Amino acid sequence: MTHQPTTLPLAPRLPGGLVTPVMLRHLADIAEKYTGAIKVAGNSIVILGLNPQDRTLALAELGLDSQSLPAKTVRSVVVCAGKPYCSRAMQDSTALGLALDNEFYGAELPGKLRIGVSGCPNACSEVFVKDIGLYGVSAGYTVVVGGNSSRQARAGRIIAEKIPPTEVLPLVTKIIAYYKSYGQPGERLGQTMSRRGFEDLAIAIGIS
Template sequence: MKIPLATIPILNKKVKFPVTPHIPGGLTTAAQLRLIADIADKYNGSLKIVGNTITIIGLNLVDGEKAMTELGCQGESFIAKQVRAVNFCPGKPDCPRALQDSTALGLALDKEFFGQELPSKLRIGVSGCPNCCIEPFVKDIGMYGTAKGYTLAVGGNSGFSAQIATTVAENVPADEIASIVNSILIYFRQHGKNKERLGQVIERLGWDHFSQETLPEEYRKK
């Protein structure tokens, strides 16, 4: 049986609990922002903008767990071996440079895959055009929109062993991206070692093996 951390006295005194609500794509409402601010005030926390969300910092474990419950939403984790929050830019029709609706695709991917367990953390990024404002080439799975669909790159990360993603597929329709991402996650679960990033798995087993297992032939980069 898992013991709640807040019941361990020494941890509750020494450990701070960063309360980070999951806000898909950073798309929030005034009401949600007011709630976050009210809860921060209630427990004497401070607010910090982190990526696409807002973290309440400075809380002990007991208050942190209470605050997370009162927020009434999923929480982010900065240590879990899971699919992390999907990053995406505004895309069409909100950005004049956008060639694809990256918000719609990003929200769909976040809804389907956020929180799924994996051998290591995995980040997904969706950009609406080749400007790549959300930096898809340093994501485990990144993509950017073109007039003909999405260009897909995999294996990037900005961690201790930073590396640039490799382009593996082109002209992928938006409605087929989720299926390909699902195939990649299955591949990662089947072949990944504990704490091994996706790019490291692919390099160990070979790019041809990865492509044959995960990518429809008609979209593979020639």
């Protein structure tokens, strides 16, 4: 018999992890009202310990979507602080991350796909363990593919460098299209690359 949890977490969808002070106070009020605990996790704020009925009510009161998605989709894009808040940022990672999130979030794929965007090579968004990672340099973005931080952890590989911001979305579109075409059910992008070869992906997306 499968054990059913008595409480459920609520992770409101906050694109780019951005939240206004008003929204933050509202989240705190909702957590307090339904006796939930608050945890900051990556680009998310999670309210823990809600019973199923209260979770439904809390989500309605917040007026936000939940991040609960089928396993085989594009997840929320993880974004670093970026410009104008970080003096190290070489590119506007926030604007790019939000554009990628708006374009791809929730898209169905052979397996889960995570994207991370950082404004500089410090890679605060852990881009080397994302399926698709990008970090800013003075000449544009470096693109990393095939990373994974799960039980079968692996570092991604650099597939392109000095990509202008305006060319990032078309390139990511090609990478995701490749994965959708050739990935096997339940397979992550890095596993598809291992099976078919890194060069196969590079040729398919026009990177030599």
